[in-house]
Amino acid sequence: RFDPSHTSIMASAMKFWKNMESKAKSPSRKKSDGRSSNDSSRLSSRSSKDKDGIVRTKESLQVKNVRKNENSKQDHVVTGEKVAPKTLNEVADLIRRRILEILPKKNTTNPNANSRRPIQAYSNIPKIKNIKWNRILYMRQLILRFWRGKGIRLCASFLTQIIPPFLIAFLRQLDQAPKAPSFQSEPISQPAREGKMEAEKKANIKEEPLTYILFGSTGDLARKKLFPALGALLSKKLIPEHVNVLACGRREKKTEEVLKKQGVKVSEEGQKLLFPRVTYMKNKTADDYKAMNAAIEDYVKKRGGGPDNRVFFFSLPPFAYASTAEMVKKYCYSKTGYTRLILEKPFGRDSDSFKKLAADTGQFFRENELYRIDHYLGKEVVLTLLPLRFSNQIFEPLWNRDHVQSVHIEWKEDLNTMGRGGYFDKYGIIRDIMQNHLLQVLILVGMDKPKSLANDDVAEKKLDLLKAVKTLEMKDTILGQFSAKKYCSYCKETDNPGYLDDETVPNDSKVPTYAMLKLSIDNDRWRGVPFLMSAGKALDERKCEVRIRFKPDKNPIFGSAMESNELVIRIQPDESIYYRVNLKKPGLDVNLLPRVLDLTYSSAFKDASSGDAYERMLLNCALGQQQLFVKTMELVEAWRIFTPLLHEIDAKKPDPILYPFGDSGPRGYRKFASDAGVELKETWQEFFQLHATEHDKLEALFTKHS
Numbered sequence: 001r002f003d004p005s006h007t008s009i010m011a012s013a014m015k016f017w018k019n020m021e022s023k024a025k026s027p028s029r030k031k032s033d034g035r036s037s038n039d040s041s042r043l044s045s046r047s048s049k050d051k052d053g054i055v056r057t058k059e060s061l062q063v064k065n066v067r068k069n070e071n072s073k074q075d076h077v078v079t080g081e082k083v084a085p086k087t088l089n090e091v092a093d094l095i096r097r098r099i100l101e102i103l104p105k106k107n108t109t110n111p112n113a114n115s116r117r118p119i120q121a122y123s124n125i126p127k128i129k130n131i132k133w134n135r136i137l138y139m140r141q142l143i144l145r146f147w148r149g150k151g152i153r154l155c156a157s158f159l160t161q162i163i164p165p166f167l168i169a170f171l172r173q174l175d176q177a178p179k180a181p182s183f184q185s186e187p188i189s190q191p192a193r194e195g196k197m198e199a200e201k202k203a204n205i206k207e208e209p210l211t212y213i214l215f216g217s218t219g220d221l222a223r224k225k226l227f228p229a230l231g232a233l234l235s236k237k238l239i240p241e242h243v244n245v246l247a248c249g250r251r252e253k254k255t256e257e258v259l260k261k262q263g264v265k266v267s268e269e270g271q272k273l274l275f276p277r278v279t280y281m282k283n284k285t286a287d288d289y290k291a292m293n294a295a296i297e298d299y300v301k302k303r304g305g306g307p308d309n310r311v312f313f314f315s316l317p318p319f320a321y322a323s324t325a326e327m328v329k330k331y332c333y334s335k336t337g338y339t340r341l342i343l344e345k346p347f348g349r350d351s352d353s354f355k356k357l358a359a360d361t362g363q364f365f366r367e368n369e370l371y372r373i374d375h376y377l378g379k380e381v382v383l384t385l386l387p388l389r390f391s392n393q394i395f396e397p398l399w400n401r402d403h404v405q406s407v408h409i410e411w412k413e414d415l416n417t418m419g420r421g422g423y424f425d426k427y428g429i430i431r432d433i434m435q436n437h438l439l440q441v442l443i444l445v446g447m448d449k450p451k452s453l454a455n456d457d458v459a460e461k462k463l464d465l466l467k468a469v470k471t472l473e474m475k476d477t478i479l480g481q482f483s484a485k486k487y488c489s490y491c492k493e494t495d496n497p498g499y500l501d502d503e504t505v506p507n508d509s510k511v512p513t514y515a516m517l518k519l520s521i522d523n524d525r526w527r528g529v530p531f532l533m534s535a536g537k538a539l540d541e542r543k544c545e546v547r548i549r550f551k552p553d554k555n556p557i558f559g560s561a562m563e564s565n566e567l568v569i570r571i572q573p574d575e576s577i578y579y580r581v582n583l584k585k586p587g588l589d590v591n592l593l594p595r596v597l598d599l600t601y602s603s604a605f606k607d608a609s610s611g612d613a614y615e616r617m618l619l620n621c622a623l624g625q626q627q628l629f630v631k632t633m634e635l636v637e638a639w640r641i642f643t644p645l646l647h648e649i650d651a652k653k654p655d656p657i658l659y660p661f662g663d664s665g666p667r668g669y670r671k672f673a674s675d676a677g678v679e680l681k682e683t684w685q686e687f688f689q690l691h692a693t694e695h696d697k698l699e700a701l702f703t704k705h706s
Helices: 004-025 037-045 088-102 132-147 151-162 165-176 190-205 220-235 255-262 268-277 286-302 318-331 351-362 380-390 421-446 455-468 613-623 632-652 669-676 684-690 692-704
Strands: 065-069 074-078 210-215 244-249 278-282 309-314 339-343 370-373 404-412 477-483 485-489 492-496 514-519 531-536 543-550 566-572 576-584 592-600 657-660
Touching: 210 220, 210 286, 220 255, 220 268, 220 613, 244 255, 244 268, 244 286, 255 278, 268 278, 278 286, 286 318, 309 318, 309 613, 318 339, 318 351, 339 613, 351 632, 370 613, 370 632, 380 421, 380 566, 380 576, 404 421, 421 455, 421 514, 421 531, 421 543, 421 632, 455 632, 477 669, 514 669, 531 669
Parallel strands: 210 244, 210 309, 244 278, 309 339, 339 370, 404 531, 477 657
Antiparallel strands: 065 074, 404 543, 477 514, 485 492, 514 531, 543 566, 566 576, 576 592
């Protein structure tokens, strides 16, 4: 309801009202303050009394005190009283009454109208509240209403006596300003307002100039994820077809050469739409950044002007963040639109390194301009967690320590380091997977319901949960490292190398490739419920899932052998959500069997296209939606949880428990989970129901080798 164009004017007006309030609150000086009687007489001689009974002196403010006699319904004017307004409300009310009395009388043709009740004639004007913003809005509305009226111009001489010159200029600007909406209008609900804002953002993104600048465009991430994501967004018409893409690198190259190598994973339709919009530019020196800025401005000029919106993707090592951010701020910061930075992990190695990294970027950009990416937040099933919890009444009443027995978040990969051994050895499985991806999943599983889906509301509840997670210690973990294993496959001997067999890994490395952690959340919802988090490479299968086990019935009427209910949320692969329940076996007897209520995405949403996580990240950044990105304070708390454990591992270098390539985990991991209060079990019924669509492959395999 407030026109942003009047921000500076209203700031000046508010300063004036505050000065009036401070003067009104200051105690009046008396004769006894040391001044002579001559000074007092001179001061009193300068006092002036206007026709309406208002006396103005430096000592006091004499005003009419209008008191209504309810019996006679007559107004009695009491003059001569020294009534100094003590608050901003009283000052505003004084001016309000003065203006109202000068205005022409309303309803003069109506004999029942009371010509001595101007305030009642304008009773639809609400009383101002004791809130700073309401004061500004109220005074602006009040002045707008009366300044546009015919009678207000008759009291110009009065206004010039009580209002300073800068406020007179303010009133003249208001006279030409668009009319403010009535205070009596119905308020827009929060969901409706957010929906309207989202619709406006999506409409604007297709019309306004938009430039994506990809730093590190010659790397693996750009080839595997970024270029395919931009091609998909163009194919789906989610970003403007006129989008400008600058692929940047530190070496001199031709655009055609870069696209030939980096665009191999882009769809055929995406190549037709994306490749003409891509330009390769070098980003090494200050002149390179100046040329980059000139190219973007030229694109905006050709588009006919408009907001110059820029999204920078930092596919760079962390040590290059500070220098690159400084160059962007100095030479490529948008003057007419937004400038946003997407930062890729890792975000440091511990609390201290992250604080330095945050300071390097924070000195140039505000928090709402920094989008720290965690691509797991863009996965389809992870996005379903909040709707699953808060839009289905069956889950939220059970989502607490009274009904949940344990929560297990598990990440498995059936591959080795795949040539990334040198990088992985600097970080390990905890820093690479658990401190970021799995912790973000835990947050969505455990957080309380936010007031709305607004960025700040969601971030507030995320941060509240992180603050309740206790710091990890060595006793809260079990560590492992995969070793080589030989096995026979299709009558051929196959050798899977171990972690230390990687040439890029030191021979004496004790970096864990497997870890299981027990986390405790100390709040009213989860106190006493074990949260188990496990992740490992070179295991027996590839999957990532959340398994929530509910407590058994305390007073079972069908016997104590019933299985506990479990809700399993499969993030990858084969996205699905299934619920294990106990059902009666068909027949005359009452026998219970555990069965699975299965929702597999591939069958439930056959024609739906979920899209890649990086598509969402690139689109949401352009839309200004930060729910899928990680805030600074979230990372501060995340490193607070993990840093003591990581420092202890780095210092003591404990020997990890070896497990053969392709095994389910190191020796003792099941006992560790059991001691933590989590039962690791999967029934054969559950296994076959989840893999029912693969029976043809299994039958063909047996037929071939029978």
